[in-house]
Amino acid sequence: MTQTDALLGLETPSETVTFAPTRAAGLARLDQFISRAGKHYTSQRNYDFGPERRSNVSALSPWIRHRLITEEEVLKETLARHAPSTAEKFIQEVFWRTYFKGWLEQRPSVWTGYLEGLDKALMSLQKDRAMAVDYEDAIEGRSGIDGFDQWARELVETGYMHNHARMWFASIWVFTLKLPWELGADFFLRHLLDGDPASNTLGWRWIAGLHTKGKAYQARVSNISKYTEGRFRPEYQLANSVIPLSETGEHARRPIPAADAEPDQDYLLLITEEDCRPETLFKSKPASVMGLIATQERSPLDVSPLVETFAQSAVQDAVKRMSATEDTSITSDNWAQKIIGKAEGENLKNVVTAYAPVGPVATQVAAVKPALEDAGITLHEVRRDYDDLAWPHATKGFFALKQKIPNVLEQLGLR
Ligand SMILES: Cc1cc2nc3c(=O)[nH]c(=O)nc-3n(C[C@H](O)[C@H](O)[C@H](O)COP(=O)(O)OP(=O)(O)OC[C@H]3O[C@@H](n4cnc5c(N)ncnc54)[C@H](O)[C@@H]3O)c2cc1C
Structure with a gap:
């Protein structure tokens, strides 16, 4: 200062x-x-x-x-x-x-490609003992690298990391520790309260040189020292140069999928962790409200209880705001069974939810659609003007x- x-x-x-x-x-x-x-x-x-x-x-x-x-x-x-x-x-x-x-x-194949890469990296950990040790040291804040270890612990304890620290951390992960970027992205997604399939996956790919092809981000001692006001100075601990990662194949662009209009019949409102502000999205009042989450699906490993509780309580908060009388217990299992049970119990043929962008909620929504159709229930996904614009x-x-x-x-x- x-x-x-x-x-x-x-x-x-x-x-x-x-x-x-x-x-x-x-x-x-x-x-x-x-x-x-x-x-x-x-x-x-x-x-x-x-x-x-x-x-x-x-x-x-x-x-x-x-x-x-x-x-x-x-x-x-x-x-x-x-x-x-x-x-x-x-x-x-x-x-x-x-x-x-x-x-x-x-470009949804970037998300599915990440999930495949993550599976492969997790399998490599089973076979490569040295890599497994480096990985454990990294996520437990025992790498010995000044700053990196403190950020790892801060993330696990608070669920938050400053943007610049995320950049340094990801760069050190990929270019100094030479760990697969997918394992780092997964570590973030399991612990960040803001863990998001788009910002996280693309943030990591940007650092690694996969988003802007051939352009990677190098964490430098002077930069870390300046922007942490000398709290951290990983002298002689960082890679001196970075070679951007590359991948084979292109991620083809698809048109943005069409969203649905809000039905003019009575409907059951499904609130998910993707949109906990239904008051400004839907024009009519729902006949009934329920909430579901897919937080544990953010990773094949355990997602931090801090992260799951945040998502669960966020959905609960929204359900409460929409209906004082609803049962606000929010679960993540048996989506189709829960939605059909609730809709049939209330005699409703339409379910409305906020359009879920690429990620675990969208995967769940796509998976339950056929079962709902078989039960004579139509699911409508409504998107915000903000996203459309x-x-x-x-x-x-x-x-x-x-x-x-x-x-x-x-x-x-x-x-
Ligand atoms: C490797 C890596 C992983 C990341 N993973 C996530 C993630 O999972 N979820 C997430 O929300 N952000 C992610 N980010 C982006 C950014 O670090 C966070 O959004 C930001 O640090 C949140 O802190 P803030 O609210 O104080 O941000 P502020 O600086 O106050 O910015 C205000 C808001 O703008 C948005 N924003 C700011 N910077 C970015 C950015 N670079 N990319 C996208 N949105 C941004 C956020 O919604 C943020 O709340 C990641 C960045 C990197 C480099």
């Missing part, structure tokens, strides 16, 4: 974020942070001051990922407080999430979407 920063009021005071899985808690954090989404965020966001000093970033990702608060709400609050030019950087970061979601939706621009690099941000904001009535 320079003297000028202090004079400009850009200090970063102590601030620990508690990730309570409710919309109210997300809104409280938004309210606490939003005045800093302009100059302060722009100049300070790259610093990882540690878990006790999180005032320079929003730490909103767990709530946004489950749409306990939506991207649109965050953008609206931002623009109510700041000129678009002052908050440009923060607005762009929110759109990075949108970019990754839209990009993966059009932004996703089509996520075809290549971020730049194309970035250029369209003013248009998208305009069409949403936010400018």
Whole structure:
């Protein structure tokens, strides 16, 4: 922190974020942070001051990922407080999430390819003892690399890691420890409260040089030392150069699948961890409400209880908001049986849910559809205008979407 920063009021005071899985808690954090989404965020966001000093970033990702608060709400609050030019950087970061979601939706083979690669890497661990030891040391914070070990422990204990630390961590994982990137992505997905198939898979691929082909991210001692204010300095511990990973085959682009309209008959609303803000998605009130999660399907290994509890409670919070009388026990098993049982019990022929983007929930939704059809029940997947407007621009690099941000904001009535 320079003297000028202090004079400009850009200090970063102590601030620990508690990730309570409710919309109210997300809104409280938004309210606490939003005045800093302009100059302060722009100049300070790259610093990882540690878990006790999180005032320079929003730490909103767990709530946004489950749409306990939506991207649109965050953008609206931002623009109510700041000129678009002052908050440009923060607005762009929110759109990075949108970019990754839209990009993966059009290239779902990247997700299935990741799952296959992960299976192979897990099998290699069974055979390669040295690799298994390095892997265990890495995820338990015993690699001996300054910073890396502390970030691994912070992730497991809190469910959060700063963006810059994620970049350094992933780069060290791939290029210094030379572990398969899929194992690192899985470690993140099992422990991040914001663990997301698109942002996580594509974040790791970007670091490794697979997203922007031939361009990898190198973690450097000077950069880590500067942006952690000297907390960490892994001198002589990091790879001196990086050779981007490569893969055979292309991931063909498909059109974004069509979504459904909301039916005009009575319906059962199914809330999942992909969208816990149904109030702003559906026009009519549902006849009945239920919630289901697919959190354990994020990995073949055990997903952290912190992560599962967050998703479960987020869905519970949404179910409660939609209906004070509903049973709010949220489970992850027997989706088809549970949905059919509930719909038949309430004599409803239509089930409505928020469109689930590529990932475990979408896989569950696709798997239950035929059973529902056999039972004479139609499942309608309704997508947000926000996604419909932004996703089509996520075809290549971020730049194309970035250029369209003013248009998208305009069409949403936010400018
Ligand atoms: C290897 C790797 C893995 C990642 N895995 C995930 C993940 O599983 N889930 C996830 O939500 N983000 C992921 N990110 C992106 C980013 O690190 C987090 O979104 C961000 O650190 C969340 O902290 P914040 O809310 O304080 O972000 P802020 O800096 O305050 O940004 C505000 C919001 O913008 C979005 N955002 C910011 N940066 C990014 C980015 N680079 N990519 C996508 N969205 C962004 C998030 O929704 C975030 O809450 C990953 C990044 C890397 C490098």
